[in-house]
Amino acid sequence: MNDIVVGIDRSETSAHAAGVAAHMAKAMGVNLHLVTCADKSKSVNIKVGSDQFHTDWLAEADQFLKDAARRLDCDQVTHAVGSGNPADFLCDEARRLDAKTLVVGNRRVQGVSRVLGSVAGDVLKHADCDVLIVNTTG
Amino acid sequence: MNDVIVGIDRSDTARRAAEVAAGLATGLGANLHIVMCVERTKPVDVSVGTDRFHSDWLTDAEQFLDTAAWKLQAPSITRTVALGDPASMLCEEAERLRARTIVVGNRRVQGVSRVLGSVASDVTRRAPCDVLVAQTCSEGAGSCDVT
Numbered sequence: 460m461n462d463i464v465v466g467i468d469r470s471e472t473s474a475h476a477a478g479v480a481a482h483m484a485k486a487m488g489v490n491l492h493l494v495t496c497a498d499k500s501k502s503v504n505i506k507v508g509s510d511q512f513h514t515d516w517l518a519e520a521d522q523f524l525k526d527a528a529r530r531l532d533c534d535q536v537t538h539a540v541g542s543g544n545p546a547d548f549l550c551d552e553a554r555r556l557d558a559k560t561l562v563v564g565n566r567r568v569q570g571v572s573r574v575l576g577s578v579a580g581d582v583l584k585h586a587d588c589d590v591l592i593v594n595t596t597g
Numbered sequence: 598m599n600d601v602i603v604g605i606d607r608s609d610t611a612r613r614a615a616e617v618a619a620g621l622a623t624g625l626g627a628n629l630h631i632v633m634c635v636e637r638t639k640p641v642d643v644s645v646g647t648d649r650f651h652s653d654w655l656t657d658a659e660q661f662l663d664t665a666a667w668k669l670q671a672p673s674i675t676r677t678v679a680l681g682d683p684a685s686m687l688c689e690e691a692e693r694l695r696a697r698t699i700v701v702g703n704r705r706v707q708g709v710s711r712v713l714g715s716v717a718s719d720v721t722r723r724a725p726c727d728v729l730v731a732q733t734c735s736e737g738a739g740s741c742d743v744t
Contacts, residue, residue, distance in 0.1 A: 479727060487624035560729070565721070583703070583713060583721070583730060589617055590730045591698070592721055 461489040462537075465562040466549045466578065467527055468495060472564035472595040474527075479593045480562035481533040489559065491531070493524050493538040494552050496545040516542070546581030553588050561586050564595040599627040600675075600696040604634060604687045604716065605665055610702035610733035617731040618700035619669040627697065629671040632690055633658045634683040684719030692725050699724050702733035 465480035467473040477493065484491035497520035504511065517540055524538040541548035553561050563579045583590055603618035605611040615631065622629035640653035658678040666674045679686035691699050701717040713721070713730070721728050 483621075483624070486626070565728075587732060589732050590703075592728045592730065594724065594727050 460557050460559075461487070462492045462553075462556045462558040463487070463489055463560045463562060464492045464494060464549060464553045464556065464558045466494050466496075466545055466582075467524075468545075469523070470564075470566075472566040472576075475595045476562050476564040476593040477527065477531060479591070481531040481536075483560070483562070483591070484535070485533050490535045490537060491533045492552065492556060492558065493528055493536060494541065494549055495520050495524055495538075496541050496543065496548050499542045544581075546578050546585065549578070549582055550585045550587070553586060558588050560589045560591055562591045562593060565592045566595045598695050598697075599625065600630045600691075600694045601625070601627050601698050601700060602630045602632060602687060602691050602694070602696045603700040604632045604683050605662075606633065606683075607661070608702075610704040610714075613733040614700050614702035614731040615665060615669060617729065618698075619671045621698065621700065621729065622671040625697070626672060628673045628675060629669065630690065630694060630696065631662060631665060631669075631674065631676045632679055632687060633662050633676070634679045634681060634686050637680060683716045684723065687716075687720055688723050688725060696726050698727045698729050700729045700731055703730045704733040 463480050463484045465477050467477050481491055497516040499516050505514070520540040524540065528536040528538060539552055549561055561582055563582050564576065565579055566576055579592055601618050601622040603615050605615050619629055635654050635658045638654045640651065643650040643652070655678060662676040662678065666676055677690060679690070687699050690696070699720055701720050703713055703717055717730055721730065
């Protein structure tokens with residue numbers, strides 16, 4: 460109900476945003492919900508000798524979120540993996556949880572810019588809750 | 598150093614943003630710094646019978662900030678009256694105090710819209726710190742689904 464939702468990927472900007480979100484969730488005593496969007500097409504079978512490994516987008520993303528949750532200094536963390544447009548999925552998750560705040564970084568994936576990243580811009584347009592834009596350019 | 602800064606005026610959207618800011622400051626145990634941006638106007642003296650009232654931009658703004666601070670719940674509250682463009686003043690105050698977060702409302706003063714108000718969009722572009730855009734559309738006059 461008072462959850463803080465943060466979208467992460469493998470970028471530094473999102474790691475910074477997640478750190479700020481975790482700090483805030485801890486201070487406010489609320490749950491931190493980690494969200495990532497994965498590419499559904501990534502599914503790989505690997506054979507090493509007689510061993511077979513299967514990695515798929517869902518298991519990989521799930522593992523990524525579990526690792527991220529372990530690194531964050533926050534007691535109460537949940538997570539969800541989505542596919543498709545990250546901004547839409549973030550807003551949907553925030554709505555589903557009736558979250559208090561959505562946290563995103565302000566940096567474009569392409570590089571440092573004063574223009575908001577597209578995810579941040581889209582989230583600002585579509586979110587029903589408060590949006591914290593973490594300054595990750597400084 | 599870890600201040601939460603919020604700009605206020607007499608609008609509903611500012612009041613809601615100030616409440617969100619107060620909640621954040623309380624949670625983080627940080628100082629809440631409220632800023633009111635005004636334009637310099639001529640002072641007015643009014644006489645009603647034997648009573649005389651003096652009104653000028655600075656005392657009016659200070660009084661408004663006092664009332665606002667009194668209504669808000671936060672561990673500590675400081676305030677400033679600033680002359681000038683709200684987005685620039687908020688960013689300057691954030692720099693001066695090395696603040697953690699600026700809080701702004703997302704609603705245009707002119708009405709309900711999915712597009713950010715000009716102060717909010719200027720602040721998100723220029724702020725030296727994190728910016729919390731408070732959802733101020735859902736209260737009062739309808740939703741924000743008008744595009």
